[in-house]
Amino acid sequence: MxxxxxxxxxxxxxxxxxxxxxxxxxxxxxxxxxxxxxxxxxxxxxxxxxxxxxxxxxxxxxxxxxxxxxxxxxxxxxxxxxxxxxxxxxxxxxxxxxxxxxxxxxxxxxxxxxxxxxxxxxxxxxxxxxxxxxxxxxxxxxxxxxxxxxxxxxxxxxxxxxxxxxxxxxxxxxxxxxxxPFAFAARVTVPSGLVVAMGGVPGGRVQADSLTTWSYRSTDPVPFLNITIAPYRVIESPAARIHYFPADSAGAQMVERAVSGALERYAQWFGPLGRAPQLAVMEIPEGFGSQASLTAGILQTADAFRDRAELQQLYHEISHLWNVPDLERPSPRWNEGLATFLQWRMAADLDGWAEWEPQLGRSVQSLLRRCAPPQPCSDTPFAGYGKAGLTGRSYVVGMLMFHALHQVLGADAFDRVYRDFYQRYWRTGATSADLVAAFRAANPASDRIFADWFFTARWYTRLAAGESLRQMVEAYKRP
Ligand SMILES: [Zn+2]
Incomplete structure (x- = not known):
């Protein structure tokens, strides 16, 4: 046709x-x-x-x-x-x-x-x-x-x-x-009474007759653009806008407390942010598929809005605020591994989530399954994931790497290293070599962790040979 x-x-x-x-x-x-x-x-x-x-x-x-x-x-x-x-x-x-x-x-x-x-x-x-x-x-x-x-x-x-x-x-x-990621500016006209939501920052709204035009623009580039429209109610705090369905005001309060609690806790760990955050959360009906980005907004399904256990997706995105610009092209995206580690750590800290051990066990099992030879992640080092098109693995491999660093250095030293790294590089950006150097300077044991988890795929060989994650961590601690 x-x-x-x-x-x-x-x-x-x-x-x-x-x-x-x-x-x-x-x-x-x-x-x-x-x-x-x-x-x-x-x-x-x-x-x-x-x-x-x-x-x-x-x-x-x-x-x-x-x-x-x-x-x-x-x-x-x-x-x-x-x-x-x-x-x-x-x-x-x-x-x-x-x-x-x-x-x-x-x-x-x-x-x-x-x-x-x-x-x-x-x-x-x-x-x-x-x-x-x-x-x-x-x-x-x-x-x-x-x-x-x-x-x-x-x-x-x-x-x-x-x-x-x-x-x-x-x-x-x-x-x-x-x-x-791309910049955007959007003006969307809908009947008055409906609310238009998206990432970026609002640029005001204009009403004419029975229609309202809502304007938004990006402050930072977005990986995608989702525009949602509903008879939303909105909670606005200096750091976040939360758009929710009228029936879910209790869930919205919970989400708002989670956002402000996580912002506060991350600031305690890693110091103040270089720039004020602008976070948009949009509730969507069940079955419409959640998707999250710091700059493009967080789509949370209605069931997730009602369940504390689902808050780690928010914690993941909020942790990205404490990322420095990634100067590597293509990047292995270790930031995703850090965010995945921090999402669970924050859930444990704020919500009393106590499932670390089973979660680690499931992560190890899923990697052993997904990276079994001839899968390329069985022998491609994490450092090469960008070039190899394997950044889908950066989340879990990286989570386990940062978990090992956190275990071996202890929370105080881990937070000090990452705080100094973030505060030093948030304006200029950094590479993974800068990150490795920062941890190495704090504790030479980090070298053994990066050698297994970043510069080689030895983590796979060791786990596949039957060594447990806990045994590996204990070995890293020994001088
Ligand atoms: Zn992420």
Whole structure:
């Protein structure tokens, strides 16, 4: 099926035909990087539609000129116009297609043609006008993507292609797209009485007739953008905004106390933050899939809002406030291991959580299972996870490494080392070599831990040979 839209030239129709599955090869790579996303959206509850404009600032991250800009959009959404920043219309094509390698994933594949090739390293902004009914993607097996427009709850996110994002109808190609965190600014218009929530900082709201336009912008780049809309109530503290459903005010109070308690405790451990935190928590209905980022906000499902045991996800994200900028490219992301260690430590400290031993046991067992040869994590050092595309393992391997450091150094020395590290580097950033040097200076036993857990995959060999984590920790303590 092809949609004909005014402004589409014959040339562009050819380009799209070449990009469509079944009609020819789709591009083997998408060398553009999104650096900024601007959304001006209206949600129409009568028509169940979302629409408006999306402004994408794109950089050519490759070493050759780029002319085609491929975008993906929800299968029931239509692009009506694409403009350059100058206002000039840009030719484009669009077509409803299924993914080449996912036959139940149907999208509107859009290809915009730049009037001039974008030279390597250069940037271009395009303004995409679009609108349509927001539908979910449960048929793909992603049962959490139940997205639709409803007064009770509406979520606007990339998972349902609710706004155009870089991509082609192929997972294989989309996995190669460089996804750096991006800046955003969003203005969303909804009926007055509904509340629009997202990460970043609020920029005020304007009411006209029976509609209210809510503005937000990022202070720091975000890894994704989730916009939630509901008849929320809001608890605002200097550090956090908590958006909750009216029925869950007790849960919201608990979440608020957890946020302020964790901020206080981390500050005791690691000293004051370089910058004041801006945390957004959004309650979502059960089954919509939680997702968390310090800058883009924390989606917590309603069941998690009512359960203290679920607070460690918050503790994890809040601990990231005490990360220094990571200067490594690609990074092994040891920060995730530290955050995973700290989430449990905070739960033990604030909530009396007493499941450390079983948790460590489960973590060791799951790693032994997931890293059994020929899995690459059986012999790839943690330090090389970035290059090897293994950062999914950084959470648990890193958690065990920081647990060992904490055990061997003791809480006081561990906190002093990390406090000094954070306070020294929060402005400039640091590498893992700086972290290793900081621990080494405090206690040479750290060397043995980094040797096993960071610079080699000896942790795997030792655990697989039957040594227990506790035995390893005791051995590190001996001079
Ligand atoms: Zn994290």
């Amino acid at each position: 092809t949609r004909k839209i005014r402004g589409v030239s014959v040339l562009v129709a050819t380009v799209l035909a070449a990009a469509a599955p079944g009609r020819g090869p789709i591009p083997d790579d998408v060398p553009l990087v999104l650096t900024r996303l601007g959304l001006e959206l209206q949600v129409d509850y009568g028509q169940a539609t979302v629409g408006g404009t999306a402004t994408l600032q794109l950089r050519n991250g490759s070493d050759r000129p780029v002319t085609q800009i491929p975008l993906l959009l929800n299968r029931l959404m239509t692009v009506s116009r694409v403009r350059a920043a100058s206002g000039a219309d840009l030719p484009f094509g669009q077509q409803i297609v299924v993914f080449q390698d996912d036959s139940v994933r149907q999208v509107n594949a859009v290809v915009v043609t730049s009037p001039r090739p974008i030279p390597p390293g250069d940037s271009l902004a395009i303004v995409v006008h679009y609108r349509g009914i927001l539908v979910g993607y449960t048929e793909t097996g992603s049962l959490y993507i139940q997205d639709h427009v409803s007064r009770d709850f509406t979520i606007i996110r990339e998972d349902a292609y609710a706004f155009p994002m870089l991509g082609v109808p192929s997972w294989r190609v989309n996995r190669t797209i460089i996804r750096d």
